[in-house]
Amino acid sequence: MxxxxxxxxxxxxxxYVISALVYGGYAYSVIRxxxxxxxxxxxASAxxxASAxKExxx
Amino acid sequence: xxPKTLVxxxxxxxxxxxxxxxxxxxxxxxxxxxxxxFYIHVPTAWIGLLLLTAAFICALMYLLKGNLLWxxxxxxxxxxxxxxxxxxxxxxxxxxxxxxxxxWNWDPRLTTTxxxxxxxxxxxxxxxxLKEPRRRAMVSSVATIVAAADVPLVYxxxxxxxxxxxxxxxxxxxxxxxxxxxxxxxxxxxxLMAGLISIRAETVARLREAxxxxxxxxxxxxxxxxxxxxxR
Numbered sequence: 001m002x003x004x005x006x007x008x009x010x011x012x013x014x015x016y017v018i019s020a021l022v023y024g025g026y027a028y029s030v031i032r033x034x035x036x037x038x039x040x041x042x043x044a045s046a047x048x049x050a051s052a053x054k055e056x057x058x
Numbered sequence: 059x060x061p062k063t064l065v066x067x068x069x070x071x072x073x074x075x076x077x078x079x080x081x082x083x084x085x086x087x088x089x090x091x092x093x094x095x096f097y098i099h100v101p102t103a104w105i106g107l108l109l110l111t112a113a114f115i116c117a118l119m120y121l122l123k124g125n126l127l128w129x130x131x132x133x134x135x136x137x138x139x140x141x142x143x144x145x146x147x148x149x150x151x152x153x154x155x156x157x158x159x160x161x162w163n164w165d166p167r168l169t170t171t172x173x174x175x176x177x178x179x180x181x182x183x184x185x186x187x188l189k190e191p192r193r194r195a196m197v198s199s200v201a202t203i204v205a206a207a208d209v210p211l212v213y214x215x216x217x218x219x220x221x222x223x224x225x226x227x228x229x230x231x232x233x234x235x236x237x238x239x240x241x242x243x244x245x246x247x248x249x250l251m252a253g254l255i256s257i258r259a260e261t262v263a264r265l266r267e268a269x270x271x272x273x274x275x276x277x278x279x280x281x282x283x284x285x286x287x288x289x290r
Contacts, residue, residue: 008092008156015095015152016076019102022145023072023250026138027065030254034261037268 061256068250075242084235092156099149100227101244105251106142107209109135110178114206117199127263129195132202133185134258136178138251143175158222166215167223174212177205191266 059067079097086093116132119125150168151161162168181201188194211218216225225231232240 004088005090005092005156008090011092011152011156012080012094015149016080016098018148018152019098019145022141022148023069026141027069027250027254030258030261031062031065034257037261037264 061253061260064249064253064256066253068246068248068253071246072243072250075239075246078242079239083239086236089157092153095149095153096227097239097243099146099153100240101247102142102146102149104244105247106139106146107213108248109139109142109251109255110174110206110209113139113178113202114209117202117206120195120199121203126191126195126266129191129198130259130262130266131255132195132198133182133262134255136202137182137258138255140175140178140182142247142251143171143178147171147175163222165222166219167212167221170208170212170215174205174208177208178202181205189269191269 076098079094083094083097085091113132113136116128116135120128120132147168150171154163154168155161181198184201185194185198188197213226215221216223227240
């Protein structure tokens with residue numbers, strides 16, 4: 001027993017793969033939610049205030 | 059610089075720093091190649107704790123100023139901080155298996171980190187149940203300030219108590235041969251998270267403004283047709 005660790009690349013690879021998935025997944029999630037918040041929702045166009053403004057224009 | 063540019067820059071730097079640490083940095087004398095986890099684990103820890111400290115500052119600023127923009131920033135920083143702290147726990151567990159012989163140990167550093175993850179994740183869950191923005195901001199600011207007491211405990215746990223975990227790593231405690239990939243990755247995670255938090259805070263603000271935020275108390279209330287019982 002020398003106290004030295006031999007090998008262990010499988011742990012290193014596992015740590016980096018999981019980190020890549022978490023960082024990448026979180027970045028994707030933030031950008032996707034941002035894009036979704038920018039697109040107009042169907043309920044917004046059907047809201048009373050939206051229909052009222054349409055009536056004013058016509 | 060635009061937030062998405064920060065995300066792209068941070069992501070690219072993180073890939074470069076990780077390959078540097080994995081392929082070009084020398085092996086450590088006792089831990090061999092397993093120590094290479096440290097190039098992703100330590101930056102995750104630093105920035106995770108930094109973000110939760112930033113969440114604490116946002117909570118304090120909301121309580122002082124009463125501006126809901128601080129609550130938007132609070133949610134964005136806390137969410138990112140919880141993601142990094144949870145990842146930190148997983149990375150630490152993977153590193154613990156070959157070095158300590160176990161996946162998990164109720165060591166002070168690990169225990170305080172687990173409490174940190176659950177406390178802040180709990181606050182995020184609590185926020186989803188509170189629909190009124192001012193009430194949500196007030197409750198989560200107070201809860202954040204209470205939960206943030208665990209951040210210094212996590213950081214100093216390795217000095218306060220007898221811990222299996224080594225003392226804090228810093229560029230001063232790391233040999234020159236190992237330090238540059240560590241610095242690159244720390245800067246990369248910081249830039250990446252700065253970009254993501256900017257985007258997220260903007261999204262949270264947009265959703266809040268689109269939602270049912272009540273008008274201020276001194277604002278005149280609009281009259282509806284049915285206010286006087288008129289049926290038109």
